[in-house]
Amino acid sequence: MRRHSIAVIPGDGIGREVTPAALEVLEAAGRAHGFGLEPTEYPWGCDYFVENGRMMPPEALDQLRDSDAIFLGAVGRPDVPDHISLWGLLIPIRRTFRQYVNLRPIRLWPGVPSPLRDVTPADVDMVIVRENNEGEYSEIGGRLHQGTEDELAIQEAVFTRRGTDRVMAYACELASGRSGRICSATKSNGIIHTMPFWDERFAHATAQHPQLEAEQVLIDALAAMVVLNPGRFDVIVASNLFGDILSDLAAAVAGSIGIAPSGNLNPEREFPSMFEPVHGSAPDIAGQGIANPIGAIWSGAQMLEHLGEEEAAAGVLAAVEDMLAGGGPRTRDLGGTATTADVTAALVSSFDTR
Numbered sequence: 001m002r003r004h005s006i007a008v009i010p011g012d013g014i015g016r017e018v019t020p021a022a023l024e025v026l027e028a029a030g031r032a033h034g035f036g037l038e039p040t041e042y043p044w045g046c047d048y049f050v051e052n053g054r055m056m057p058p059e060a061l062d063q064l065r066d067s068d069a070i071f072l073g074a075v076g077r078p079d080v081p082d083h084i085s086l087w088g089l090l091i092p093i094r095r096t097f098r099q100y101v102n103l104r105p106i107r108l109w110p111g112v113p114s115p116l117r118d119v120t121p122a123d124v125d126m127v128i129v130r131e132n133n134e135g136e137y138s139e140i141g142g143r144l145h146q147g148t149e150d151e152l153a154i155q156e157a158v159f160t161r162r163g164t165d166r167v168m169a170y171a172c173e174l175a176s177g178r179s180g181r182i183c184s185a186t187k188s189n190g191i192i193h194t195m196p197f198w199d200e201r202f203a204h205a206t207a208q209h210p211q212l213e214a215e216q217v218l219i220d221a222l223a224a225m226v227v228l229n230p231g232r233f234d235v236i237v238a239s240n241l242f243g244d245i246l247s248d249l250a251a252a253v254a255g256s257i258g259i260a261p262s263g264n265l266n267p268e269r270e271f272p273s274m275f276e277p278v279h280g281s282a283p284d285i286a287g288q289g290i291a292n293p294i295g296a297i298w299s300g301a302q303m304l305e306h307l308g309e310e311e312a313a314a315g316v317l318a319a320v321e322d323m324l325a326g327g328g329p330r331t332r333d334l335g336g337t338a339t340t341a342d343v344t345a346a347l348v349s350s351f352d353t354r
């Protein structure tokens with residue numbers, strides 16, 4: 001039997017609810033498709049920070065390094081500043097393991113209402129390829145004269161040719177295997193150094209793929225277009241910040257952020273890749289058992305695909321689709337009354353009864 005070792009970090013808030021739920025579904029898919037998962041759980045996150053003064057232990061990255069993949073819930077707790085939870089756990093994992101592609105597929109599932117009038121599942125099926133290692137999320141900068149009238153803060157954005165080219169190459173390959181359409185999110189009218197550079201590298205990347213239909217759109221206009229005409233977009237490549245914002249917007253267009261998945265990929269496979277739902281720890285609903293587990297489950301399907309279990313990955317997505325289209329249980333964010341456990345049980349039983 002094939003075995004895959006998975007480092008599991010449930011994290012905080014609803015991360016601790018949706019992660020075990022997703023693992024139950026992935027294990028059911030494994031039983032149906034002849035493989036097993038070997039999860040090792042790490043209790044890192046904000047509770048760990050409150051007790052130990054750091055989000056994860058100093059040797060954490062070495063503990064994760066040899067796993068086949070990392071499966072994360074979410075981190076964040078209202079009494080811990082968000083920059084501590086992000087820079088103490090997520091960003092070190094993404095950067096040390098060169099997970100430079102953040103792959104965020106967005107689909108409107110049949111049976112899920114979009115907040116947009118007249119939008120059908122055929123209109124919303126796109127993938128945001130977010131640069132995940134550099135860009136606007138940089139440690140370069142500083143603060144001076146804190147607490148005085150002369151206080152200032154400087155934050156440098158960092159765009160390297162290597163970092164920009166590799167994510168664009170990935171996005172072009174992806175677009176070639178899909179509709180052949182690719183759009184770059186830019187802001188070269190207002191940001192005069194990094195964004196014209198981004199545009200030049202996009203022109204360079206798409207010149208290697210002359211069959212692609214390529215366009216670049218200013219991020220502000222692009223945000224409006226994704227709402228007004230989502231069907232126009234297939235693969236969108238974006239910098240770290242623009243991709244982060246745009247993918248929450250697109251997830252809302254597709255009905256709920258509770259559904260949206262993401263993969264932090266090291267395409268060269270020198271290091272483990274990490275899979276996590278797009279949503280955060282949702283402290284407003286944590287502990288109530290009502291979080292939508294589909295974002296975590298879909299992220300798990302991305303993980304199975306990455307591990308070479310393509311059939312099982314497709315099986316998980318088909319099970320989700322059948323459940324939603326067939327009027328199966330749905331959580332409150334999708335207008336239903338089901339609990340996390342109800343949705344999980346429905347999906348597990350769809351595998352176990354096959």
Ligand SMILES: NC(=O)c1ccc[n+]([C@@H]2O[C@H](COP(=O)([O-])OP(=O)(O)OC[C@H]3O[C@@H](n4cnc5c(N)ncnc54)[C@H](O)[C@@H]3O)[C@@H](O)[C@H]2O)c1
Pocket residue numbers: 014018073074075076077078082085090257258259276277278279280281282283284285290291292293295331333
């Ligand atoms: N990758 C991560 O770990 C990650 C990502 C985003 C935010 N965060 C952190 O999470 C905390 C909360 O952030 P936020 O409130 O801005 O974003 P959030 O995604 O946690 O929640 C936004 C809204 O969506 C709802 N929601 C989110 N996921 C849901 C689900 N699965 N089912 C049903 N409803 C769901 C929440 O109830 C909330 O109303 C913060 O500390 C933030 O830093 C972490």
